[in-house]
């Protein structure tokens with residue numbers, strides 16, 4: 156199956172009240188782990204590439220890995236997506252390079268500038284039949300204080316105005332999630348009332364949840380047991396993500412859990428087998444750990460098993 160855009164994927168997800176997992180890819184083992192999971196679960200999948208991943212691996216390498224994945228697992232519907240595109244130029248380069256979806260992240264800009272930048276990307280992308288995700292509201296970074304979260308949550312009325320003015324195809328909303336492994340100081344809490352309000356004002360419109368890793372505590376414990384220092388890490392409970400997937404959230408982003416699965420596995424291997432130094436000896440189990448985690452996520456969080 157060739158690469159596809161997210162249009163039909165999201166309309167099926169919206170009406171079926173599930174989400175499609177968008178997993179960050181940086182190297183071959185991560186691509187293989189995710190694709191193996193999607194293939195076994197018969198699920199659609201989004202492989203997303205951040206600016207950092209582009210810099211690390213190079214756009215050509217990433218695209219060739221994705222190309223290989225399509226050959227190896229032809230039954231899996233795959234979207235390749237730019238995650239947090241920082242500029243028009245990077246979105247353009249990805250569109251010209253074969254991405255079927257891009258995110259332009261103007262969330263840090265003043266509202267009218269976010270509108271103008273997003274609209275510029277939409278005009279370019281739509282002429283080439285490419286999907287555009289934008290972001291309104293701001294996710295707190297791991298370093299920011301919990302108290303500063305409220306005023307940057309997405310405003311439902313502004314979301315309607317933003318979608319109308321820009322023509323973006325999907326919208327990432329800020330309702331309390333954040334990137335990284337340290338999402339909540341106290342109990343995990345998402346603003347579901349706000350999500351419901353946004354969803355009601357934009358009926359049928361696909362929303363996106365960033366910062367949606369669950370930070371499985373067994374990975375954290377494993378990292379720490381074998382020399383890691385991942386203290387106080389906390390993610391979004393799986394039942395909350397499941398609930399969001401029934402409320403118009405069609406795309407759920409996961410990167411941190413991939414990092415944790417991979418690192419926990421490698422740490423354990425290194426500690427238990429200090430005699431080994433063939434990279435394949437530790438990358439193979441690390442790839443399996445990613446696959447197992449993604450399979451669990453597809454089945455129990457996204458609800459997209461059997462939807463390929």
Ligand code: G3H
Pocket residue numbers: 179205206207208238239334410411
């Ligand atoms: O949202 C950010 C993703 O986790 C990508 O992270 O920019 O370090 O590749 P990165």
Ligand code: 13P
Pocket residue numbers: 179238239333334335336364365366367368369408409410411412
């Ligand atoms: P996590 O850090 O929660 O995995 O979020 C990833 C993300 O939103 C990528 O855009």
Ligand code: ZN
Pocket residue numbers: 239334365366408
């Ligand atoms: Zn993100």
